[in-house]
Amino acid sequence: MGETLIGTCSWTDKALVGSGWYPPGRRDPEGRLRHYAERFPVVEVDAGYYALPSERNSALWTERTPPGFRFDVKAFSLLTGHPTRKAALPADLRGHDLRDPELLDEVWHRFGAALRPLAEAGRLGAVLFQFPPGFVPGARAETVLHHIRKRAHRWPVAVEFRHPDWWRDDRRERTAALLRDLDATAVAVDTAQGLPTSMPPVTPVTSSGLGVVRFHGRNPAWGTGSKEDRFRHTYTREELRAWLPRLRFLAERVDHLHVLFNNCCGDAAVRAAETLRDMLDPDEDTR
Secondary structure, eight states, X not given: OOEEEEEESOSSOHHHHTTTOSOXXXXXXXXXXXXXXXXXXXXXXXXXXXXXXXXXXXXXXXXXXXXXXXXXXXXXXXXXXXXXXGGGSOGGGTTSOTTOHHHHHHHHHXXXXXXXXXXXXXXXXXEEEEOOTTOOSSHHHHHHHHHHHHHTTTSOEXXXXXXXXXXXXXXXXXXXXXXXXXXXXXEEEEOOSSSTTOXXXXXXXXXXXXXXXXXXXXXXXXXXXXXXXHHOOOOOHHHHHTTHHHXXXXXXXXXXXXXXXXXXXXXXXXXXXXXXXXXTSTTGGGO
């Protein structure tokens, strides 16, 4: 049975900071991370998607967390083909055309440099490459995935698709085989079902080293509306209990399983993480 680490997709989300979950005296950047790391063993750095992380911050995160703590870092938007604002780039790069291959090379270089302190300290859990809904299955997408894996050859890579065709019944095994060939972890997701953009809740194992599950919430505005609309959801114990067999299936087949909650409205994510952690306790079935 692999080690299961449960956490959330951010410790700095404004809604969480404003929820009162952080106690007085621990609401500054250092205090928040230390408080979080006393309660959970893993977190996702979702801020890496919105702006390039920095070496300094990675070094500080390492200093402020205990041995064994893991950071899963979400890849910068430009690296996964998402629309990227020039303002998200470092100031000295904003004069470049976003399609300039030299700019992309430099962004890859800086992203890798920022991860180095985490990797050297053994704190880098995975680098999450989450692709946009328009990233559809096909030869072009497979070429992109191979190119990214070569660039990211030093890191544990996790891949999350947002187009449901990747995991449709008639395509599922080909997708899994592709990720196995890349030694990349297929990210399993929980989202609202019955929508055109709904991702199937499948749990393929494509890397023996790592499994990743991300709980996005079940708001019917998934894929539309504001961020708050898309991710506003409070998981019930019944909803989480239905996932227990899947999580145990994954944990039996990988060395490490990361389970991350992305229903980031108020303290909903941390409360769901706490609840699931208790439910995975071996004594839960007798309660």
